[in-house]
Amino acid sequence: MGLTGDLRVSVQSLLNATEAMDVTSTNIANLNTPGYARRVLVMEEDQPTGTYPGSSGAQVASVHTIRDKVVDMAINAKTSEQNANSTLSTALSAVQTEFSDTTAASIGTGIDSFFSALQSLSTSPTNTSMRAIVLTKAGNVASAFQSTSFAIVQARQQADQSVVQSTSDANSILQQIAEVNQQLAISQAVGKEDNANEDRLSSLLTKLAGIMDYQTVNSSDGLTLTTTSGVPLVVGSSAYALTNQLDAAGFNQVYAGGVNITGTVQGGELGGYLQARDQVLNTLGTQLDQFAYDFAKAVNDVQTTGVDLNGNAGTALFNPPDTTTGNSAGAAAAITVALTSGAQIAASSSVGATADNSNLMKMIKLQSQAVSNGDTPAQAFSGLTFQVGNAISQANSNATAVGNILTQLQNQQSSAEHVSLEEETSNLILYQRSYQAAAKVISVIDNLMVDVLNMGASSGGYQ
Amino acid sequence: MRVNPDFSADMVTLMGQAQQAVQTAAMQLSTGRRVNLPSDDPAAAAAMVEENTLAAGVDQFQSNTTSLQDTLNTANSTLNSVVTLMQKAITLGTEGGNGAMNTSNLTAIASEVSGIKSEMLSLANTSYAGSYLFGGTYNGGPPYSVNATDSTKVDYNGNNHQNMVQISTGLYVASNLPGSQIFSQTGSNVFDSLQALISALQSGNYTAVGAATTNLSTSLNVVSAAQAFYGEASTELSNNETYLAQEKLTITTRQDALVSADMATAATTLTQAQTALSASVQAAAKITQFNLLDYIR
Numbered sequence: 001m002g003l004t005g006d007l008r009v010s011v012q013s014l015l016n017a018t019e020a021m022d023v024t025s026t027n028i029a030n031l032n033t034p035g036y037a038r039r040v041l042v043m044e045e046d047q048p049t050g051t052y053p054g055s056s057g058a059q060v061a062s063v064h065t066i067r068d069k070v071v072d073m074a075i076n077a078k079t080s081e082q083n084a085n086s087t088l089s090t091a092l093s094a095v096q097t098e099f100s101d102t103t104a105a106s107i108g109t110g111i112d113s114f115f116s117a118l119q120s121l122s123t124s125p126t127n128t129s130m131r132a133i134v135l136t137k138a139g140n141v142a143s144a145f146q147s148t149s150f151a152i153v154q155a156r157q158q159a160d161q162s163v164v165q166s167t168s169d170a171n172s173i174l175q176q177i178a179e180v181n182q183q184l185a186i187s188q189a190v191g192k193e194d195n196a197n198e199d200r201l202s203s204l205l206t207k208l209a210g211i212m213d214y215q216t217v218n219s220s221d222g223l224t225l226t227t228t229s230g231v232p233l234v235v236g237s238s239a240y241a242l243t244n245q246l247d248a249a250g251f252n253q254v255y256a257g258g259v260n261i262t263g264t265v266q267g268g269e270l271g272g273y274l275q276a277r278d279q280v281l282n283t284l285g286t287q288l289d290q291f292a293y294d295f296a297k298a299v300n301d302v303q304t305t306g307v308d309l310n311g312n313a314g315t316a317l318f319n320p321p322d323t324t325t326g327n328s329a330g331a332a333a334a335i336t337v338a339l340t341s342g343a344q345i346a347a348s349s350s351v352g353a354t355a356d357n358s359n360l361m362k363m364i365k366l367q368s369q370a371v372s373n374g375d376t377p378a379q380a381f382s383g384l385t386f387q388v389g390n391a392i393s394q395a396n397s398n399a400t401a402v403g404n405i406l407t408q409l410q411n412q413q414s415s416a417e418h419v420s421l422e423e424e425t426s427n428l429i430l431y432q433r434s435y436q437a438a439a440k441v442i443s444v445i446d447n448l449m450v451d452v453l454n455m456g457a458s459s460g461g462y463q
Numbered sequence: 464m465r466v467n468p469d470f471s472a473d474m475v476t477l478m479g480q481a482q483q484a485v486q487t488a489a490m491q492l493s494t495g496r497r498v499n500l501p502s503d504d505p506a507a508a509a510a511m512v513e514e515n516t517l518a519a520g521v522d523q524f525q526s527n528t529t530s531l532q533d534t535l536n537t538a539n540s541t542l543n544s545v546v547t548l549m550q551k552a553i554t555l556g557t558e559g560g561n562g563a564m565n566t567s568n569l570t571a572i573a574s575e576v577s578g579i580k581s582e583m584l585s586l587a588n589t590s591y592a593g594s595y596l597f598g599g600t601y602n603g604g605p606p607y608s609v610n611a612t613d614s615t616k617v618d619y620n621g622n623n624h625q626n627m628v629q630i631s632t633g634l635y636v637a638s639n640l641p642g643s644q645i646f647s648q649t650g651s652n653v654f655d656s657l658q659a660l661i662s663a664l665q666s667g668n669y670t671a672v673g674a675a676t677t678n679l680s681t682s683l684n685v686v687s688a689a690q691a692f693y694g695e696a697s698t699e700l701s702n703n704e705t706y707l708a709q710e711k712l713t714i715t716t717r718q719d720a721l722v723s724a725d726m727a728t729a730a731t732t733l734t735q736a737q738t739a740l741s742a743s744v745q746a747a748a749k750i751t752q753f754n755l756l757d758y759i760r
Contacts, residue, residue, distance in 0.1 A: 096501050101508065101512065113519070116519055116522070122527070354602040355598070357600075364629065367520075
């Protein structure tokens with residue numbers, strides 16, 4: 001290899017340095033781009049072409065993206081889990097104030113006051129103002145049941161609306177993933193490393209993980225995305241849009257390609273909203289209805305065996321509950337006070353003794369009797385309070401625990417993938433020097449060539 | 464392993480956690496409570512529901528005790544008047560029965576006893592807070608009334624029932640004693656005894672006057688026994704008041720332990736959290752100042 005060979009090698013070096021600076025500037029430009037994984041230039045030695053094996057240049061083998069796919073997948077899974085928990089906590093938080101002991105109008109306080117009013121009346125069973133107070137307190141119990149029931153229904157409806165929103169958000173991402181898949185397939189067909197689309201795909205997968213959990217399979221036509229139950233979401237360049245359909249109760253179910261996947265989505269916002277709507281709040285609402293039904297029925301049962309101040313047989317204190325069917329559904333929302341006058345409270349047990357309080361004493365004893373599902377009224381309310389508090393507290397501590405793992409994983413991801421400004425700056429200096437060195441070599445060769453060319457033009461011999 | 468060049472995410476998480484800790488501590492200090500919402504401590508919030516019921520119960524037992532005290536005191540002082548009246552009638556009967564009185568004096572004594580009888584009727588019909596004290600649980604009108612056909616007779620319209628009132632967990636006291644156990648007990652009817660004395664005085668039958676006076680003494684014993692009932696009930700109520708005050712304190716202590724913040728701990732936690740927050744903020748500010756680019760000129 002002669003001077004021309006050296007010149008060719010040096011020109012290649014110049015181009016290599018330029019390419020390297022391209023990579024560095026791309027890295028610096030994308031310092032804060034989400035989903036961007038840093039690029040590194042992979043250089044390799046040219047195969048020697050000349051007679052002398054020592055004389056060969058270098059060329060750019062590839063521009064490689066440093067991406068730890070295992071960590072990326074773990075991050076997506078944990079993102080799903082964290083979002084599900086924090087969404088669940090938020091969706092439930094509106095309900096729990098109804099159960100706080102600082103809430104003056106809670107069911108618990110209402111029932112306590114109702115029994116206190118009955119106790120007061122027992123000391124003076126004919127007192128009309130005390131009878132009126134009993135009805136007022138019964139009204140407070142009814143409205144506390146109603147307002148708690150309303151809070152639960154409202155929270156469920158809000159979660160339902162969010163399910164629709166999350167479905168549409170997921171669809172837009174699924175569509176974009178399908179497009180990226182298509183472009184990656186084209187790049188793959190021509191054997192090109194398509195870093196930009198890999199970045200986009202990575203970013204889209206993390207976004208989708210925030211909305212729902214999913215599974216990925218690498219197949220010949222790019223990435224295949226399915227739900228955790230295996231229902232396809234994206235296959236190659238086709239996205240299967242999620243749809244919503246109302247169920248019998250008026251709540252939106254989520255369908256993927258005609259399959260109802262509502263029960264299988266656990267992660268992401270969607271999973272959180274579904275868990276709040278279909279599990280925690282649903283159970284809570286049913287139990288509240290049962291409690292309202294049982295409480296009203298227990299009071300009514302005692303009331304109807306007694307005699308009121310006018311000597312008439314007692315009639316139900318609370319509406320409805322419909323004891324003929326025994327169906328408690330909707331009882332908490334529908335409960336009202338049926339009596340219109342305090343005189344109708346059946347305090348007495350016998351017609352001739354309207355100042356008697358023995359029936360009232362039976363009603364008072366309900367406070368310490370198992371009236372609902374083996375629980376006293378206070379125990380029943382206490383149980384519901386624990387359930388709400390525990391669901392939120394568990395979701396919060398899960399979110400925190402997953403958050404800590406996520407931070408670890410993100411650190412791990414960043415240390416592999418994130419652009420380091422220091423690294424790029426020192427690379428920049430290195431490539432600048434390479435460029436300068438290559439340029440210097442060219443300049444030296446140029447001088448040598450001038451010397452060679454001038455050899456014949458001189459008056460003979462060296463000057 | 465390559466050093467993570469992106470510490471901003473870590474910084475944000477750390478500062479967020481420090482800020483959360485400051486908020487929690489400040490909230491506890493300002494409200495004085497560790498548990499404000501069920502999710503702060505689900506088990507404590509649930510236990511608090513039952514403690515609140517117990518506390519409301521004790522408050523109500525205290526109120527029941529007070530109102531019973533008032534009723535029983537009124538009944539007791541009424542019976543004091545009854546006893547005074549009966550003693551007066553017995554004195555009059557003894558005077559009228561000693562044989563030293565002339566007819567006009569006996570008539571005068573008879574009309575005095577007659578006055579005692581109608582006063583007695585009014586005492587037996589005493590009401591308090593809208594209900595008659597001695598009618599049992601009858602509520603159709605005054606428990607005692609003059610018989611429509613025989614005006615010398617007094618009828619009892621009430622019944623023999625007692626109302627029980629709860630004054631503590633599992634503890635009940637009777638809030639009344641029916642007139643049938645005070646004034647009109649079978650064999651010892653106050654009104655009949657008074658009427659017998661009046662009739663005997665009017666007819667000048669000394670033997671009958673003596674017998675009627677003896678009957679009155681028997682009736683007085685019955686009334687005294689009734690006074691003892693009210694006295695015992697009153698003592699029980701006073702003892703109960705003391706017990707309830709202690710019980711209330713015990714419940715309040717338990718409630719405090721469940722939901723109240725330990726102020727000293729909360730204050731210390733606040734200081735620690737503030738220190739942690741300011742340290743993480745300062746660290747973030749320091750670290751972000753350095754960059755290799757600053758050193759290359």
